Amino acid sequence: MAELITVARPYAEAVYSLAKEQQALGQWSETLSWLAAMVNNPDVAQIVTHPKHTAQEVEALMLDLLGERASEGARRLIATLIENGRLLLLPEIASQFEILKSEAEGALEAVVETAFPLTEEQKTELAATLSKKYGKQVHLDVRDDPDLLGGVRVLLGDEVIDASVRGKLHAMAASLKN
Template identity: 75%
Template sequence: MAELTTVARPYAEAVYSLASEQKSTDRWSEALSWLAAMVKTPGVADTLTDPKHTAQEVEALLLDVLGERGSEEVKNFLAALIENGRLLLLPEIANQFELLKAEAEGVLEAVAESAFPLDDAQKSELTQTLSRKYGKTVRLDVRVDPDLIGGVRVLIGDDVIDASVRGKLHAMAASLKN
């Protein structure tokens, strides 16, 4: 996973830089989202990487599905990905692009893992607490992970806030070993 991110990040940064310069981040966001969805569609990835198809055929197929979203810049971007054998990175490139866009807009994406489903009031309180802590608007994605036993674990950027029972037990075990 980290390797995909490492390889995809420079492409996402380059596209984001171009999109910002041209004030077309929403247009690029939509195009990348469509391209990522195509690549993730079962069978499409096999077709795109099949050596029977030329680079021009693959590019034409993708641009045909994109329709009016396929600007000259998108066409050039696809050509570069195809030439470098990086077409299957599109879902991660799209993800990295969205993270850069959100950061520029002052929005942080956070994932909260909870042992039990959170009600709306708990989600709202957690979102407000994180927004105050980071000084940005926080978009919270809540997932249930019964392995946590209790509490919550929040992943926001490179930060991990582990207030789960499992996390506390691991910390206690580590301190007892020392």
């Protein structure tokens, strides 16, 4: 996951810079959301990754699916991603863009992985605790991950707060090896 973020971040920063310059953060947010949804579609992903399709065909498909949202900037982004073999990074680029946008608006996006679903009260309490710690409003993206065994893991940008049973077991195993 860290590798995807590392590769996607420069693209997201470039798009964010352009969107801010154009005063079109909302429009770019919507465009990136659509592009991410497209490449997350298994049928589209299969087409864009199949070697029999040329870059021009893939670009034409993406622009056709994007329709009226296909601004000149979106066209250039799609062409650049195809040229660099990074089209499937669009979901992560969109995610990183939203983080940059939220930070500029004085908010943080936190991905919360939990072993068991959280109640609304637990989500509210966690968001309040994180907001107090970081001094900004925190928006939660809660995802279930039964592999954690118990507890939560919070990802805020590059920072990871691992309060999961799996994380504690890994830490214990590492300390026992030393």
